[in-house]
Amino acid sequence: MSTDDLTFDPAELHAVSAKGDGVASHRLAVLTAMGLWVRQDWAEALRLLERAAAQGHEPAGDDRAALAALPDLGQWLTPPRPRALMAGPAILTVPDFLPPSVCDWLMDQAREETRPALVYDPATGDGLRNDIRTNSASQIGLERMTVTMALVRERIARIAGLPVPGLEWTQVLHYGVGQTFDWHVDWLNPDEPGYAADLASRGQRIATLLVYLNDDYEGGETAFEAGGLRHRGKKGDALMWANTLPQGGVDPRTRHAGLPPTAGEKWVLSQWLRGRAPTG
Known part of the structure; x- marks a missing residue:
């Protein structure tokens, strides 16, 4: 069957x-x-x-x-403590978040399913192609979900302190030489009418977590305007940041970009996290 x-x-x-x-x-x-x-x-x-x-x-x-390749379940579900990279916006690194073999497995899972990456249309909330984003993406939805991926998502939710049902579908992103996701924010602008239904159903994107799945490339840093931060983790390291402030509003200081590789190709897991499961 x-x-x-x-x-x-x-x-x-x-x-x-x-x-x-x-x-x-x-x-x-x-x-x-x-x-x-x-x-x-x-x-x-x-x-x-x-x-x-x-x-x-x-x-x-x-x-x-x-x-x-995973440690025992109890150890896996107790992820290491993140380390802050700077004062100001909450941007943190988590060394050795995923084992190298799981990184390889995730790249293999995505390799055959990558498509041009989309951005949200602020007028409608639909996905569309835009020159701001020239990389490709592979979304791992329910049809493609595995037990390994479920465990990865559980680990992500636990380190962020947010519920698993609030995780959007995980994406694996691929950047070839010169491909980029130019300056943008991950939070959804509450003043844009195209986002209203999504925000009402699922709430704001509270946090973003990336995992660097390989490191055999040049360039390709994750750049933040705040403090001029340029970060590139080694294979298996995670980078996490809060898109919202403790008071609940969005944090404009999280404007960032995926800079283009200058040699080789970059693979990264990307996870947006909401505060609750969709309603309605």
């Missing part, structure tokens, strides 16, 4: 999984890891992943192999 033939109904998935279908077992493992429509249970998610791999579902086997 193909993934396209399956729903996300847990009862149906359990029935199909019990008949030996690895696709259903893997999808059920992902839902259990994420706590979607079922109670979140990491032990059960890992058991279902083992079942899916034993049933011959190749993506489940790849998913299980990626997990082999």
